[in-house]
Amino acid sequence: MFKASNQKEVSTKLTKGLLDVIVLQLLSLEAMHGYQIIIKLRKNFGVYFGPSTIYPLLSNLEKKGFIGSKWDMSFERPRKIYRLTTDGQSALNFTGESLAIICRKITIDTTPNQNATNIPC
Numbered sequence: 007m008f009k010a011s012n013q014k015e016v017s018t019k020l021t022k023g024l025l026d027v028i029v030l031q032l033l034s035l036e037a038m039h040g041y042q043i044i045i046k047l048r049k050n051f052g053v054y055f056g057p058s059t060i061y062p063l064l065s066n067l068e069k070k071g072f073i074g075s076k077w078d079m080s081f082e083r084p085r086k087i088y089r090l091t092t093d094g095q096s097a098l099n100f101t102g103e104s105l106a107i108i109c110r111k112i113t114i115d116t117t118p119n120q121n122a123t124n125i126p127c
Contacts, residue, residue: 014052021051026063027105030090030098033073037089040064064088072097 040060048054067073072094078087
């Protein structure tokens with residue numbers, strides 16, 4: 007049986023590996039500041055990524071043109087609000103299609119071996 011600790015490890019590895027895609031997906035739903043992204047990641051994926059991970063990632067995505075930012079001065083402290091760009095949406099679409107292809111390629115046919123498991127893609 008696959009232990010819960012192993013499940014958590016696999017989930018964490020997948021989330022880390024797809025972090026840039028996950029952040030683009032979050033920003034496709036709404037513009038938000040870095041701390042909001044950290045909270046959403048923890049809530050939705052159960053993995054904590056701190057500022058030292060998220061802000062360099064956001065900077066990198068911005069340099070690539072996938073996200074844009076603007077300072078919002080309406081908060082008590084100014085906050086940099088990130089939003090998905092058209093290029094970011096294109097990258098997100100391409101990545102989604104690529105992940106679907108990968109999932110189809112690694113799906114196991116259960117006909118020959120009833121113990122095999124299909125990967126839910």
